[in-house]
Amino acid sequence: MVAGLGNPVGAVPLMDAGAPRIISGQVRNEIISGGVFVFGSGAADVISSGANSFVNSDLLFTRDASGGQFNGVCVQATAVSGAIAVATDGFFILLANGTVTAGVPQRCDGLNAVADVGSKTMAAFTQYEQMGRAVTAATSGGYAIVQITP
Numbered sequence: 001m002v003a004g005l006g007n008p009v010g011a012v013p014l015m016d017a018g019a020p021r022i023i024s025g026q027v028r029n030e031i032i033s034g035g036v037f038v039f040g041s042g043a044a045d046v047i048s049s050g051a052n053s054f055v056n057s058d059l060l061f062t063r064d065a066s067g068g069q070f071n072g073v074c075v076q077a078t079a080v081s082g083a084i085a086v087a088t089d090g091f092f093i094l095l096a097n098g099t100v101t102a103g104v105p106q107r108c109d110g111l112n113a114v115a116d117v118g119s120k121t122m123a124a125f126t127q128y129e130q131m132g133r134a135v136t137a138a139t140s141g142g143y144a145i146v147q148i149t150p
Contacts, residue, residue: 004063006112007143010034012074012093014145020075025059034076037065037108037131038086061086066110067129073148078084087148089127094146096138104145105130114146 011034028041030096042060047053061084065071073092075085098115099110100106108112117130131148138144 003005004036004112005033005060006033006037006073006095007093008035008114009089010077011073013075014091014093020087020092022075022085022087023059023072024056025061025081025082025086026057026061027084028060029081030063031080032061032063032074032084034073034074034077035092035112036063037070037071037072037112038063038074038084039065039071050086051086054082064112065108065131067107068092070108070129070131087150089147091147092143093143096140096142098140100134100136100142100144100146102134102137102144104134106132106134113141114144115138 032132038061046058072086072088076085094112094140097109097113100114101116105117107117108114108131132146135145135147
């Protein structure tokens, strides 16, 4: 597993399961590849109580989400500090870093891969850090279909 790289072919949503839910924002001073796990990383109090104060650049994202810091999957490669589309729900083909058991909650590890919550590889993590649920099984280094649900 390598930081900054998830599935080498990018984000692979399974469209027959319905279109993924996507939000847009801006990248925080880096390039993010498609398929990389991201999390919100912005300043506090950037909006007021009204929707009229919100712009997409209020949502800043950074790569290599881990544990409880997971908001979704980058849909396509970005430019430095450019626009980003983040899938926040849907079925994706994801890299396994440890055992992935079908039907079991999954967590991400900071290297854009998943493993069972509570697996030996990631034993110190809890249900709080769940980012989805496996639909198919995989061994470490393989790929599984996972429904992401932050």
